[in-house]
Amino acid sequence: MTSDHNPTTNSGLSAVAKLASAAFKRHSTYDDETSALWKHRSPNSCSEADYLFHYARLAANAHNTQPWLFGRVADAYVIKPDPARRTPVVDPDDHHLYCSLGCATENLLLAANAAGKAASVAFNAEGDGEIQVRLSSEPTANDPLFDAIIDRQCTRSDYSGQPVADAHLRRLSDMPQLSGCELIVITDQPVIEQILELILSANSAQIGDPAFVGELTSWLRFNAASALATRDGLYAPCSGNPTLPNWLAGPVFKTVFTAKSENKKCARQVRSSSGLAIFVSDKCDREHWISSGRNYQRFALQATLLGIKHAFLNQPVEVLQFRKALAALLGIGDRRPDFLVRFGYAEPMPRSLRRPVKQLLF
Ligand SMILES: Cc1cc2nc3c(=O)[nH]c(=O)nc-3n(C[C@H](O)[C@H](O)[C@H](O)COP(=O)(O)O)c2cc1C
Structure with a gap:
């Protein structure tokens, strides 16, 4: 309730209310942003690259550093490391970084399949290395895992203890x-x-x-x-x-x-x-x-x-x-x-x- 509605509110309480309301607004903005992010995107609503990279970025990645760069080179979509986003203490050999690129690759492949494109993957080990994904119009089955991309999360809470059937x-x-x-x-x-x-x-x-x-x-x-x-x-x-x-x-x-x-x-x-x-x-x-x-x-x-x-x-x-x-x-x-x-x-x-x-x- 604002002081307009409650003229008797003293200034201390009003300040607290304003702070709480600002904090709430910030939190709701966060929720709005994540709701907008974790959504399916139609391949017809944007460029093919935007569509594929949207899904690739939703992959799991260490510390959520998002250590990837995406682009198109000749006939291939390319996923390569972003060296500025390394975590050299916990990950001195870049193991987690390349695993994270693998996670992004898998999402990109699933998104390509969902858009009716078959995809093949190659790794070019030169320099920092890059993953190349080439699409073709050969018939491909839609993998149900695609649907789960927007719901997957790392859930860092206590679990229920219930065994998995x-x-x-x-x-x-x-x-x-x-x-x-x-x-x-x-x-x-x-x-x-x-x-x-x-x-x-x-x-x-x-x-x-x-x-x-x-x-x-x-x-x-x-x-x-x-x-x-x-x-x-x-x-x-x-x-x-x-x-x-x-x-x-x-x-x-x-x-x-x-x-x-x-x-x-x-x-x-x-x-x-x-x-x-x-x-x-x-x-x-x-x-x-x-x-x-x-x-x-x-x-x-x-x-x-x-x-x-x-x-x-x-x-x-x-x-x-x-x-x-x-x-x-x-x-x-x-x-x-x-x-x-x-x-x-x-x-x-x-x-x-x-x-x-x-x-x-x-
Ligand atoms: C290679 C790799 C290592 C990770 N290591 C940890 C870890 O040790 N502890 C942890 O809580 N999460 C770990 N994560 C999960 C990430 O922190 C998580 O994917 C990221 O914060 C984004 O959150 P989301 O997956 O829920 O979208 C790891 C993820 C990857 C791909």
Whole structure:
């Protein structure tokens, strides 16, 4: 209620009301923006490139850095890394970056198919590398995973603990993987507890590393205004955290972001999940990381269609010592566990933002 309607409101209360109303407006703008973003786009409503890149940008990507550049070169649509959006501390070999490009590629392929175009993918390893997608008008089947692109999200909340029915579990664990990749799905509680130990140890190592915390903090968006200003990064409510003004966020984050509190949260999240999915590559190179990203994106979309939520817990694949321990626990020899994902049932969380397509072009 404004002071116009309530002339007795004292000026202090009025100021608070104004602040609350401004905060509400900012929040509703955030929601308006995400509602407008996470929508299907008709291939007839814009250029083919805009249509394809819209879907590509909705893919999962590490820290929501959106580390991609899109363009058209000769007869191919091209997805290549944006080196300005690397995260060298958590991802020194660009593993997550290329996996993220794989996620975007998969969405682009699904969108091409939905528009009636078959698509083929090639990786040009020269320089920073680029993914080339060529379309043809050969008949192609519309993949139902396309429909889930606008609903998929990484849901970083506690889950319900409800087990996934066997038939749905098989739908996920039997998903075909691209050549050189494997998916391991674990629902056995004692094994999950062993993996949880690794998650917690790796989490403690990361939170104890000021360089890791500094890099992570630079991608945190503590309030709607900050998130809307950059349209990237990790918006606090998407991780179940309250919004804070920037002047308060630094000191509060330093106090509450401790290994103890984060480990407690991780343990709750893992124990309330129905299972873990681990994506593995035969070879440690960019081509395999792109394939692994494509496999994850398809898994995430299939889970979404089945009403199953998921989120990454990548701590043990990000810290070398624990990645080796995880590989030993899984019995996968020298192969690389690319991601660790938990899945189960939960309500949706607020959606994340993406930058406009025109800012993503090279
Ligand atoms: C390679 C890769 C690594 C990721 N690692 C993590 C992670 O360790 N923890 C996490 O909570 N989310 C992780 N994510 C999820 C991203 O943070 C998420 O995709 C991004 O914030 C956008 O949110 P959305 O997927 O809900 O749209 C990862 C995603 C990718 C593709």
